[in-house]
Amino acid sequence: MNIELIPLKVHFGVETYKDSVDMGPEAFFEKLAASASLPTTSQPSPVEFVEAYKRAGASGASVISIHLSSRMSGTYQSALLAKSMLEEDGCDLSVVDSRTASYGIGMLVVCAAEAAREGRSKEEILEMIDTIRRQTKIYFLVDTLEYLQKGGRIGKAAALLGSLLNIKPILSISEEGEVFPVDKVRGQKKAMGAVSWIC
Structure with a gap:
């Protein structure tokens, strides 16, 4: 192309x-x-x-x-x-x-x-x-909190608790071009459902 x-x-x-x-x-x-x-x-x-x-x-x-x-x-x-x-x-x-x-x-x-x-x-x-x-609005899920913690976006305690509770953050990109949190849901299936509902 x-x-x-x-x-x-x-x-x-x-x-x-x-x-x-x-x-x-x-x-x-x-x-x-x-x-x-x-x-x-x-x-x-x-x-x-x-x-x-x-x-x-x-x-x-x-x-x-x-x-x-x-x-x-x-x-x-x-x-x-x-x-x-x-x-x-x-x-x-x-x-x-x-x-x-x-x-x-x-x-x-x-x-x-x-x-x-x-x-x-x-x-x-x-x-x-x-x-x-x-x-256009972009929404995406983070499968693991490990890299958010390693990158300093969240603390170790939050990453551990989130992992134990199977928390899946739903993120988006703002009009200015920055990533921001939209919601957090327990489990992949619920997170996908939540993204469908948001869209």
Whole structure:
């Protein structure tokens, strides 16, 4: 669909992997379960974006670059810096803060690519992205509290009690692009039911 992915980097100690290039989801979760500490991530460099933008715009095409919420990552800022580095090249580039993550970004990117294939203008596509983003709510469950505790989001006592009671937090992403708690339910089945009811 003429979509290019510029991956974030995942760091497990001194080992670095490009997300979905050097390490897929299955390998990531296996390594996560075996690791004593949480991995960290880093955004692509502005130079990586510049190279991708030059490739995408080589034929004179407009480029729309959609990114992980700026409240969750520095990726959007890195892309903006790359855009400023290309100002003299006349690249027709729009950088978009999706204010979402995961499936939310994927949905925006695929809709934009389909619209481009249908011959929609850059302005129409940007307006469509904004409309979809504002009308979409993402809800998700956390299967274990272990990583919230390791990441300092909740204390050990809360994680232990939550695990003993089989608490499943229901989370969402705000209009500003930040994760926030919606509810907490005991058990996976009840949590899925609660998400269905919220939606």
